[in-house]
Amino acid sequence: MNVAPEQAGGREALFGYLVEFETVDQVLHAAAQVRDAGFTRWDVHTPFPVHGMDRAMGIRYTKLPLLVLTGGLTGMGLALLMQWWMNAYNYPYIISGKPFFSLPANIPVVFELTVLFSALTTVFGMLGLNQLPTWRHGVFSSERFARATDDRFFISVEASDPKFDPQRTAEFLGRLGGSEVEALQA
Amino acid sequence: MKQNQEIQDQLGRPPLVIGGYDFHSVTETVCKVVEQPKPPIGWYIGFTISSLGLATLLAMISWLFYKGVGVWGVNNPVGWGYAIINFVFWVGIGHAGTLISAILFLFRQRWRTSINRFAEAMTIFAVICALVFPGIHVGRPWVVWWMFPLPYAQNMWPNFRSPLLWDVFAVGTYFTVSLLFWYVGLIPDIATIRDRAKTKVRKILYGIFALGWRGSHRHWHRYEVAYLILAALATPLVLSVHSVVSFDFATSQLPGWHTTIFPPYFVAGAIYSGFAMVMTLMIPSREFFGLKNLVTMRHLENMNRIMLATGMMVGYAYSIEFFIAWYGGNQFEQFAFINRALGPYSWAYWTMVSCNVLSPQIFWFRKMRRSIPVMFVVSILVNIGMWFERFVIVVTSLSRDFLPAAWGYYRPTYVDVLTLVGSFGLFFTLFMIFIRFLPMVAMAEVKGVMPQAQASHDPEHDRAHVPRAGSMQPAPGLAGGGAQ
Incomplete structure (x- = not known):
């Protein structure tokens, strides 16, 4: 937990929060918790498709x-x-x-x-x-997000999620066992 | 980890990635090749030689366009010479790429991940080489667009009952689908290079082609479904392409061509020659670019096994052709085959048999299957043999058909030979550019088959599955439930 107060204070420029995980197990477990907490506008970012993640995130099969x-x-x-x-x-x-x-x-x-x-x-x-190509996205504002295509696993929750609350969501994400929570700029 | 080790020991299969690699070392090893400011000296030498070849090709094509097809050795009775031989040869080379990327994917052969990018790139470049030949063979290259059903080409439409037109559609579709398949596989890896880029130019260029990929699992989900569908589409497609190429011959009435064995025979030969070309390219590349921990001896050995199997299929086809010629009782057909083995082109026939049927037999021995020099030499012999196979099919049947008065002996001119050499220049130039600027191993896929990528514990199904033992530390909340 290291969210600067002015960032967590719900500024308009806030895109969402980002947490980093080191292993497949950690991110799978964390994703299941985010799903159970009822978030809808959130995502997991991984360098390769992680098996079991569809279920852990509760993704419906694509059409x-x-x-x-x-x-x-x-x-x-x-x-x-x-x-x-x-x-x-x-x-x-x-x-x-x-x-x-x-x-x-x-x-x-x-x-x-x-x-x-x-x-x-x-x-x-x-x-x-997938709404690609999209060359601008909130997660890219994070410095360490570059490792999402290398060897790290991330969970991002967007501020536009109806369940999002700048303070409580940050605390919730902080308890998932990953890195410190980072605020993303839109 | 222990359990995984036991399974591997029982199967006697070494792991797919060796050298104690983690995810980051895979990224490092593969990206290093495209990120180093200067490639190794071997790359410069290879690039120089292949661009000289490309220049030769362009010079020969210019000469051909200036003078006309008379500069080639084709004449009555052999109207299909090197151009068609080279076309069939290059299309065939491409087939191994699709086999590795699509068919082995559907069969869940996970060892393919280290070599599929490589093989797919080879497919695309081989098909480009192939497409050159019918284009320059038409005699009037400025009306080559008549091949397509476009309005106002003479106010007439192409004849859809002709196998030559089927070829246009088959090879055109094949090229498009291979390119899409290759590019879809590249997107996550280009994103990796984008995220590691130090200069602005690289960031922008790789950024554009990465399409803004951010590793989102919602994207990965659709991506994996799309990849599976593409593999399922490419599998019948690759079988259809060389079948259609073989129809060019099989639907004619010429002895030696008019046989029903042609479609499967061509497909087996295509895959065989393509695997040989993958080996020819991969053995030096893994050596020069330090990829030995990703493209391991197990991969090479598997490739050699497939070459042995497809080589035997090709040998079977050669013998059954003779059997059916005798059994069918058609004297023209019988003559065509005796003429192949004993006629004026018997030197080409026996080159083909020794390269394609005899040389891979050495792979029955495990020691030979695992010897780099042996497999390199065999792969080159097979390339030569498969080129001669097409030479034998095209030339022997045409040079001696029904009437002895119409017989002839086909000799290529220097333009024919240099055009063939030049097509290798085009192929290797494209290949050199590819290994310099794009990741030649599919990083995301390789990471996905490493033991660290498997969840040691599935939080949803506590005891439904035997956990695939990874090397992971259990997540903090799972410490109790991880071991079963």
């Missing part, structure tokens, strides 16, 4: 797979439509007496475009749901 399914079906439909329209309707092409529209011959392109659309949806859907 990304549904998006990907939609993207893949779109690609499939477009590929079929394109091949039919181009080779059988708009400019029918006679090639060695083959049928104008023949499903087996059109499957390779259908397959490739299904995969292409699914992959694009996966990546851009993931970035979109």
Whole structure:
């Protein structure tokens, strides 16, 4: 506990609090406590995905797979439509007496475009749901946060959380067994 | 820790990361390579040689565009020469990268984490090399955009019933998906370099490509799902790409090409050649850049095992081709295969067989599997052998087809040979730039498979799982519940 009073006093510029942990076990245990305390606008920052953290944070499974399914079906439909329209309707092409529209011959392109659309949806859907790119964020105001991509684990609680109270939240975070609580500037 | 050690001992498997590394030493080891102000002298030598190769490629392409495809050795009856051979060769090289990053990921082969970045980069550069060849082979490169279904190319559309057009879609999709897969894997590692950057330029450049990644677990959750989906998409994709490449041959009526074994045979060969190329690149890189604790002998040995297995599959395909030619009773087909083994190109055929089938047999011996010089030599032999495989397929069938009056003997010109050499220049130049500026080992993934990354105690399920013993100190509140 080393929160300077003027920082903890709820200044407008306060983004939230940050606590640092050294081990996976500590941060998993602390995350479960933050979850149980009922916070909603908080996060855990780790250099690699920690297994068991989804449950410890109470994260619901992402809807990304549904998006990907939609993207893949779109690609499939477009590929079929394109091949039919181009080779059988708009400019029918006679090639060695083959049928104008023949499903087996059109499957390779259908397959490739299904995969292409699914992959694009996966990546851009993931970035979109994560609201990335965002080059400005409150946690970056901390000096030591650079180690979140190296070897340290952090929990941040945002001041915009309805349960947030400058004094009591700082005390609560201080009891989690991590480092001293740091106030983040917005 | 003790329990983990016991499991490892029972399986006889050494750990994936050695040298007593913790998370920070992984970061240090990998980032040091991109952060050192000057790379080792070997890098300069390699970069100089490969850029000379690249310059050769550009010179040869300029000459080709100036004079036309007559500067190549292709003519009747062999209209597909080095360009198609090189295309198939380079696309095949790329396949190992996708196998390591996607298929081994789905099979939970955790040893892949140390080498997947490397192999994925190799995929992308190999596909770039591959894409050069059909582009310059069309004869009129200024209308190369006719390959795509764009409006107003002669007011006509491409023929979607042609395997050559399937290739455009297959290889185009393959390149795009590989690039996405690679970049998604890179985002957290670029963020690591951004956070360690000392200069403003580095902070901004790596910062832009890190997309503001902050290691948020809410992000990691979707990231892992996305990664899994990409792996699941890339797995059938990689099998489809070389199958479609093989359709270029298999849907024709030429003896020796018109066979149903081609798709699986091409895919096995592709993975085989790609693994050889990964070895060729990885053995010197881990030596020069001090990555021996991350890319360990266990990784190399596993790679050699896969090469032995895929080499045997390729050998099986060679023999079954002969069997079916005899069993099928088609005399043109029978002639095509006897001609391969005993005809004017028998030197190429037997080079292929000795490099691809005989040389990996040495990996039956554990001592040879673990010998760096042996595996390096074998990897180069396999690269050569796999190039000759495509040479044999393309040239022997075309040079002697149905009518003896139309037979010929194909000889490449110096432009053909230097273009092939130059494509290696392009490949290695891109590779040198990659290892200088981007982390060549996936740090976040390697950290995730280290024992310290596993929770020794799951607070939610006290006794539901046997705890995976990590080396962690129990958290203060858990001291009592940690041991079971």
